[in-house]
Amino acid sequence: MIKIMSKQFCAIAVGVLALCALTSVPAGATTFSTCSRYETYTENGYNLYTDEWGASSGGCLYANSSTNWYYVADYPSSGSGVQAYPDTEISLGNVNLSSLSSVNSSFNFSVSGSTPFYDAAYDLWTNGNVDEVMVWEQWKGDGPIASSYSCNQLGVSGCPFATNVTIDGVTYDVFQGNTGHNVVSFLRTSQTSSGSVNLLDLMNWLANEGKLNSKTFSTADFGFEIGDTNGGTGTFTVNSYSLSTNSGGGGGGGCTPTAITPYLSVNNGSSWAEETSATVSSTSTKVDLGPQPLSGTWSWSGPSGYSSTSRQIDDIPLKTGSNAYTATYTNSSGCKSTETFTITVN
Secondary structure (H helix, E strand, O other), X not given: OOOOOOOOOOOOOOOEEEOOOOOOOOOOOOOEEEOOOOOEEEEOOEEEEOOOOOOOOOEEEEEEEOOEEEEEEOOOOOOOOOOEOXXXXXXXXXXEHHHEEEEEEEEEEEEEEOOOOEEXXXXXXXXXXXXXXEEEEEEEOOOOOOOOEEEEEOOEEEOOOEEEEEEOOEEEEEEEEEOOOEEEEEEEOOOOOEEEEEHHHHXXXXXXXXXXXXXXXXXXXXXXXXXXXXXXXXXEXXXXXXXXXXXXXXOOOOOOOOOOEOOEEEOOXXXXXXXXXXXXXXXXXXXXXOOEOOOOEEEEEOHHHOEEOOOOEOOOOOOOEEEEEEEEEEOOOOOEXXXXXXXXXX
């Protein structure tokens, strides 16, 4: 990621979801086309976005389906970072990582023309957008967000926190930084334009390393972060793409968790915000946490051994710095969901 993106979300039930992709975009036979900066095409559970958030014009999208499309870009050499992220997105419904047994995806893409600055990547989000996880399959001229730079690892300036990490037979260097939210990027040590990946295994690795604020899976996107095209025209094509999820926490039992809707209130509950974090100026500020649904069983853990079995907890104890309170919800099927609220006292 180079820049924060604006996204729309469409909930899809998690269980067993299999979505098929076409194999090529026939010239002149596209079913959808647009040169608008923000446009959505929805088909078979996938949302296809133009997301031209870094430029006022210069890109056009042509689609035969939401998983088989190409984007033509003509951006001047402005040095202003990413101009667009045309991408295909699917929502997983804010589920716990532990409730999934796999999130398998395959991709095949090509890039041609004037393309000095781009990456082809997955963009994965956790609940509340507190974590963004990118998986770079191919790139040129740009680099991921990192905590430090000037390392020149894999031809990018950022410095990874882990190198030569092998997951499911693919080796990555892994970078982490912050742009107002946690950003982690997997970069393949050997770039490719086609392949398959179990995205859940990457997310679980990060969770086990303590690199995620929320052990959940909200949405999965695949597309191209495009910078300038040096005044020429570049074409970015997704020849085929698919994603499927299976629930069951490693294949056992099958369990569909209930998504938690987070709510918090600052100063006596005068209003509630659908947020998972807030910043306050004093440890004496009254902060209440009241997630939903209203039914079911709740439990809480927090700083200094804090615990509760109430759904709503009021006037939570605060200390200077970061205060993390984790709610666990158990539905009528016995399946658990978790949500972490972070209150920062400056």
